Amino acid sequence: MKKTLAERVRNQNCKECELHLSANSVCLMGRGPVPCRLMIVVDAPGFQDDETGRPMVGRVGSLLDESLAAIGFNRRDFYITNLVKCRPMEKQKILKIQEKACRHYLDDEIEAVKPEFILTMGNTALSVVKKSGIMKHRGNVLPLGDAQVFPTIHPAAVLRNPRNEMLWKTDLEAFARLVKGESGATPTRTYLVNNQKTLNLCLDAILKSKAVAYDLETNGFEEYVPGAKIATISVSPKPGVAFVVPIHHPEAPWKQPERVLGAITTALAYTPAKRVAHNAKFDDRWLHQFGKPVYADFDTMLAAHIMDENRLKGLKPLAQMLLGVDAWANVDLAKGGAMVEDLKKLAKYNGKDSDYTLRLYYKFKEQLTVEGNERSLRIFTKIMMPASRCLTDIERTGMWLDQERMAERLIEINRRLEKLTTRLTKLAGEEVNWNSSQQMSAILFGKLKLPVIEMTDGGAFSTKESVLLRLRDKHEIVPLILEWRGYAKNRGFLEGWGELLDGNSRLHANYKLAGTVTGRLSSGKEEGNRGRGLNMQQVPRDPLIRSILGAPPGWRFVEADFSQIELRIAAHYSGDQTLQRLYQLGEDVHMQMAVSMTGKPASEVTKEERKKAKAVNFGFLYGMGAKKFVEYARDSYDVEVSLEEAKIVRDRYFEKFAGILPWHQRQRRIVHNYKRVQSLIGRVRHLTDIDSEDEDVQAEAERQAINSPVQSLASDLMLLSLVTLHDEMDPEEALIVGTVHDSILFQIREDTTDKWTSRIKEVMENLPLKKKFGVELEVPIVVDIKVGQHWSEGEEI
DNA sequence: AGTCAGCGCGCG
């Protein structure tokens, strides 16, 4: 009798890795017809698979069956198997060594099954094509011998998080199209603009369209560095059409490429059409650098984000999910990027980018104008789009760096680090890489036998700062390590800045308007973690470091801070009478808190006690427990508090501010009922985790429901200030050079400082919330302004 | 040469 594939290939006595020890079904083979045109590969058997001896049973299996039915297939159409044949240990990830041991079984299966198409699910299964990074590769067909591999996410990811469902369905539909030989969506008619006649057609189309999307292919991520080039620009005046204009690409036919770009940017700047781009700030910065200023009216990335802050926001996943199109190729950066890519190929990708951006625009425009989305639309048009445009300028302007100061301080830091390293080596008795927590731990807890205070999540002995602080008196090496870490960290910042400087001694940050779930800005590298960029939000507060940044001669550096903004907003939301009255009277709330907690009069409250009170304000406000407060007080403020003391402090807090707990309860009720919360002006945070079966996860969502509307509004107040001031300011007199959550940084010409500082205060303290959003704050907003030559050295005015 | 997770830490 003929043996089945499983019988031929399976080895139930396999001992090639440790997994055979714990698995019920050792070497569990796949199931399905042999040969078979279609194959599914997932990571490894689950608990139920292991029990039953069949792949893909249980909840994951049911999801698979439903999903296959939805695309017109059945699991019997597939040979379904696992990459690793034995069930991995509980909650342990699959090791490469296990994959390797098993690989020959899979290869035998593939050889026998002879699939044309292999659907791999999850990052682990992706390694059948020796790739990693499922979110990058999903939806892109990869070859494996005679077969085509189509990677998608793991169905368990969909069960774990409903957010992934759309992506999963989208991928399976694309897979079905691949198998049936169908193509996704209507094609893009791409015109390569390589002569004056087509250029004129393109310009004409820009000027006559209702909405025009544009997208650049560049040779890098920083437009201001020498050698920066725009390979092509693609313009889509209507869906299904793209004009791709080569600019600096070697195959471009123009004698004066800047003039061509000038013509296009002029048309874009003056067209009555809506200017649309995906992550427009990037394209606009480059266009400004090489052509004329263009500012987008509609950013599809931001539109996606305002409606769902949790979703993927890249052009490709959005187009795949919302337009039902297949994945399309990217410029291959590994091969040298856009400038070396064949122009015809490049034009094809670039054309798709702008075409799909335009199609997304029509989709999002419709979604944003449906009933119920009025407030999101208002935030989008009145805050996000204007903020995107002014951040374009802020990023281009950059922040001045005092190179003399930096050089001096770097020398000093290096000198101290050298000294410290010598002493550390002596004390350790060997050469140690003090950057390695592993090596440091070996010295401290192994060699020197210091007591272990805390474990890391990964089970190592923690060497973090709070641990070292508690070991400070146990060995003379500890304070030296702390000192070393501080200097090493600072050196890292300065060296980083040195590499980022442009020719005018300025640093350019990159801000993301769609980088956080609350609507705050994030700062750092370009979209997709690419390129380099100053992170304005984590410049050390240490004056030795921070004051290296500032204003060049002739200008003043001005910092405008919202004072205790989150606490004020919480006072508004909660309606807490005590907190509101304190702010109306202009009291020092942290001091008040200290007074109420200690029972002492303000004059007797120590600095330490006020610090403790500040920690209370932020911690308890957002749901911190007594236990955490003990740690927090110790680690952050070097104040020892017993658990009993902490409980009393916590109780007193909620007694004094009696409106806080009811407000927490209201937020909890809202998030349980609606699975989302909103800020005063209507920015939404979706919290589907509130329905999690895990109570810790639920509790987390509840705390987020409390924090989000506060953080969110604080951020929107800042952004509103940013756009208002940016609109007013004459760049000859005043420039915005950065922002950090609740503060805005300016560079203001000396002779106009008084005028502008009072205007800044006026604007930020009296934002037109009533006029623009129909709401009002019950609490006064106060802005502190510091003026100086360098950051952190300013005088309060 | 690139990618990834873990750790530790910078900021609000």
Add this chain to the structure above:
DNA sequence: AAAGCGCGCGCTGACT
């Protein structure tokens, strides 16, 4: 019963 929230980055060490 137990519970702050929101980020990005550099480095190591392990891997492809």
